[in-house]
Amino acid sequence: MTEIRPYDPNWVLEFESEHARLQAALGRVAVRIEHHGSTSVPGLAAKPVIDIQVSVRKLQPFAAYSGPLESVGYVHLPHPDDSFAPFFYRPAVWPHTHHVHVVEAGGEEERKTLAFRDYLREHSQIAREYEALKRQLAPSYSSLDFSSRQAYADAKSEFIVAITRQAIAEGYPREPR
DSSP states (O other): OOOOBOOOTHHHHHHHHHHHHHHHHHGGGEEEEEEESGGGSTTOOBOSOEEEEEEESOSOSTHHHHHHHHHTTOEEEOOGGGGTOOEEEESSSSSOSEEEEEEETTSHHHHHHHHHHHHHHHOHHHHHHHHHHHHHHGGGOOTTSHHHHHHHHHHHHHHHHHHHHHHHHTTOSOSOO
16 A cells, blocks of 8 residues: 555655755756655645756766765666656665656756645646545555556656646746746
């Protein structure tokens, strides 16, 4: 079963601490470092994993950010999404506490992620609907294996795509943070 916990205000502090570590490791390679995902939405229940989006000028060369991320304990998970959002996690063994998604600054993936996050932050009813969906799905998926975690993410995608489309139509994200 995928664990969904009530919102924890310490998630913001965990992000801030990790932000400092990532900024120190990445330096000018990181154009921006953002807290996203459910732990970034006040009041929203979530898996206890801090999702972080690191925006870089270009995704290539990969070593420009993979080396610094590895130096602070992140492991790259090769995936077809590497062409637009390489994924890293820590610690190396499950359960993970932090996920990093690297995206191109100003690109579509950066915009979609921030639009979804900001929309949930400003529309509590939509956030509650998302939480209800996650709670409904969680018992059917195990967080212990990758394929089940991926299936859980896929099961939420229709909702996420619809809300992201709505958010972008309404001008989200409003301003870079």
